[in-house]
Amino acid sequence: MFLEKSILKDLFKNKVSECRRACQRFYTIKQRIPSISLLGWLKSQTLKSKFFWIPRNSSYSIAAAGKAFSIKSLECVPKGVTLYGGRAFDNDNEKSNHSKEWQPFPQEEYFLPRFEIEERGGVYTLSAHVLRDAEDAFLKDLEALEINPSKTDCLLQNYVKEDIPVEEEWKKNVASILSSIKKGEYEKLVLARRAILSFSKEVCPFSLLQAVQKKAMSCFHFLYTPDSVTTFLGSSPELLYRRVGNKIYSEAVAGTRGRGKTPDDDIELSRALLTSSKDLKEHAYVHEDIKRVFEKICSRFEDDKELSLIKRKCWQHLYRKIKGVLENGITDADIITALHPTPAVGGLPKAKAKQEIARIEGFQRGRYAAPIGCVSSEKAEFAVAIRSALVYKNRATLYSGVGIVEESQADEEWCEVEMKTKNFLEAIRQ
DSSP states (O other), rough: OOOOOHHHHHHHHHHHHHHHHOSSEEEEEEEOOOOOHHHHHHHOSSSSEEEEOOTTSSSEEEEEEEESEEEEEEEEEEEEEOEEEEEEETTTOOOGGSEEEEEEEESSSEEEEEEEEEEEEEEEEEEEEEEEOOOOHHHHHHOOOOOOOOOOOOOOOOOEEEOOOOOOOHHHHHHHHHHHHHHSSOOOOOOOHHHHHEEESSOHHHHHHHHHHHSOOSSSEEEEESSSEEEEEEEEEOEEEEEEEEEEEEEEEEEEEEESSSOOOOOOHHHHHHTTTHHHHHHHHHHHHHHHHHHHHEEEEESSSOEEEEEEESSSEEEEEEEEEEEETOHHHHHHHHHSSSSSEEEHHHHHHHHHHHHHHOOOTTTTSSSSEEEEEEEEEEEEEESEEEETTTTTEEEEEEEEOHHHHOOHHHHHHHTHHHHHHHHHHH
């Protein structure tokens, strides 16, 4: 046991006296602890609202359990705390979380956890967040806090896979979209698919993410459990935006190829991606849309003039960075509303494409392809929740999507949605 509850209670009592004299709204107790498995610690908790977060640069890791308080909008973020959470893909549609699998998830929520462990540079710190005049609720949560981590090295391997829609129906949907594009109704539309894996026993989401992490290096790794049985998790290569003070950073990521089995194969795939008119057009839509947003919310901005590639273990994408200085008064709520969904996960025109996605896909995206991350008054970072899965009891639903433009071929697009579930399938089979 790395920390006795009695020690934490003593620290809490001392902190209460200090913070009451300072008239603080909330306060934080911190204790440095030995190294620990963050996912294992999360697995052992019975407190609701669990969150796991590693940014793409892997400079730190966060595991959070329990809820001290939450907000439903980013219009006014409290000072002095970091909140974790996100929103639904179609946040304007109150029914977007009404399907059974997404019901446990709030439409939009950002919460201050009751307890969190941060790993930064090999140093582990346990923090407890307490609201003034709500100390009894904290003590109750403290009694429920589990100290020792559970094992996360067990994964089920045998499953039955069901594609929704099936390949033939999905290709018909692609054909329908291509017909609409040729009529000028859309420039681009991103079509997603669900692959439902059914196991004989319950799936451990913490073990699954631990295994996927090893397959998807240099990605945003996230996990969110709003109740005791439903978990949304993933490893996304895509940043929606990062804010530091009034400076904002984003990127255009679109167009996909796999990685080669040999260095020569990889070079050839990269060359094919960089010269593909279809992929270049797909990326241009995303790039130009983000620039239009930055023109509205920034006093000045600049972008990469040269197109490059962002490479991950299993895939590579066309890539451009964009950075700017925000206009005075722009909030994180303004930024998310303006940026999401980018044409990388939605389509053009934005509003019309979102409606068509809901109609033609036949299922609710919920948190898939939506913003997820962390925010404070000083900074924020949100990923786009792609390469993701929803775990419920003995089922894992894998989500993947592709951008459809005029040059798209249904057979190739099906291969791409299959490829984008590769990290999960390989993690399960290992």
